[in-house]
Amino acid sequence: MIENKTTATSENNLLVVENLSVTVRNSREKLIRNLHFSIPQGEIFGLVGESGSGKSLTATVILGMLSKSLEVTSGSVKLGQSEITSLSERELRNIRGKEIAYLSQNYQSFFTPFIKVGKQFIEIIRCHTDMSRKEARKVAIHWLNKVHLPAERVFNSFPDELSGGQLQRAAIASAIMFRPKLIIADEPTTALDVLTGERILDLLSELKEELNCSILLISHDLKHIINRTRTVGVMYGGRIVEIGKTSAVLANPIHPYTDLLLQSRLRLNKHIQHELPTMLGEPGLIAEEGCPFSKRCPSVRESCSNKVPMSSLGTHHSAACHLVNAEREERYVTR
Numbered sequence: 001m002i003e004n005k006t007t008a009t010s011e012n013n014l015l016v017v018e019n020l021s022v023t024v025r026n027s028r029e030k031l032i033r034n035l036h037f038s039i040p041q042g043e044i045f046g047l048v049g050e051s052g053s054g055k056s057l058t059a060t061v062i063l064g065m066l067s068k069s070l071e072v073t074s075g076s077v078k079l080g081q082s083e084i085t086s087l088s089e090r091e092l093r094n095i096r097g098k099e100i101a102y103l104s105q106n107y108q109s110f111f112t113p114f115i116k117v118g119k120q121f122i123e124i125i126r127c128h129t130d131m132s133r134k135e136a137r138k139v140a141i142h143w144l145n146k147v148h149l150p151a152e153r154v155f156n157s158f159p160d161e162l163s164g165g166q167l168q169r170a171a172i173a174s175a176i177m178f179r180p181k182l183i184i185a186d187e188p189t190t191a192l193d194v195l196t197g198e199r200i201l202d203l204l205s206e207l208k209e210e211l212n213c214s215i216l217l218i219s220h221d222l223k224h225i226i227n228r229t230r231t232v233g234v235m236y237g238g239r240i241v242e243i244g245k246t247s248a249v250l251a252n253p254i255h256p257y258t259d260l261l262l263q264s265r266l267r268l269n270k271h272i273q274h275e276l277p278t279m280l281g282e283p284g285l286i287a288e289e290g291c292p293f294s295k296r297c298p299s300v301r302e303s304c305s306n307k308v309p310m311s312s313l314g315t316h317h318s319a320a321c322h323l324v325n326a327e328r329e330e331r332y333v334t335r
């Protein structure tokens, strides 16, 4: 079983995902394999991995919105005391929006195009509370101010009268106005330019401090994860292949997939002395047995086609790779 020693033992975990597997219904195709991670109250956990690694699917399970064609075949997802995988649709509807807010890269479709933003806010607020229109308007303006928007103007605008960054801020305001315990931010900056994206991530960090909520930050871009998170899980082929304190993973990446991701980062403030490394094989090439990265791994060995358990390198860092043992031996020898 994959373990996140960094947070699994903490008593103040808000979200605990244990041994979660998701399969295509009536087939043996596993899309998520024995996922295990947890997010303490008030912390940002980053989930990083290439397209198709299972990040959004993980978010979908936490939201209780898994497609009917898929099924959870093992494991548990606990938000506080609630076991998400066994809640009814009605209970899930109560949790979504109120306890868990979801923020996607697709902010353009968050608002209906032909209805003014303010009216949409009022409808959402009145749907979840018994406030009058006047009270709901006040709440909407409050939260639009909170995300540093010109509140009155945005309130009276149609969505297509706002920039991408403004729309994403408005979507954030709408997502957080019920003070959720958990925000799932699924590639929240993908459709934005670099600077606007950075400001959106700054805003999320600021709101996290204010609301004391937790954030699951999903990205295929390591630079977003590195700068903002306390812990990180690296996903490949539906598995977390490395997990730990972000600083520990950064300082000493063990799994070759993590290492290659880190090496491939473009750093604008550094002169590149050598060619950026490329990964072998096609993206999305997943080994069915053993380590899912083994078909592309430069350090592959025979044992990688067997089950590769998560092994720990101290309390803040684990990886599912034979190189953990090599690392341990090296440490022992050089001590």
Ligand SMILES: Nc1ncnc2c1ncn2[C@@H]1O[C@H](COP(=O)(O)OP(=O)(O)OP(=O)(O)O)[C@@H](O)[C@H]1O
Residues within 6 Å of the ligand: 024, 031, 049, 050, 051, 052, 053, 054, 055, 056, 057, 058, 067, 069, 070, 220
């Ligand atoms: N309803 C579904 N039925 C069958 N397969 C699915 C379904 N939803 C997702 N998948 C598959 O599950 C895998 C993981 O998809 P997921 O959307 O979680 O990837 P991701 O890591 O979020 O990628 P991206 O960064 O591109 O969003 C993919 O191979 C995808 O094709």
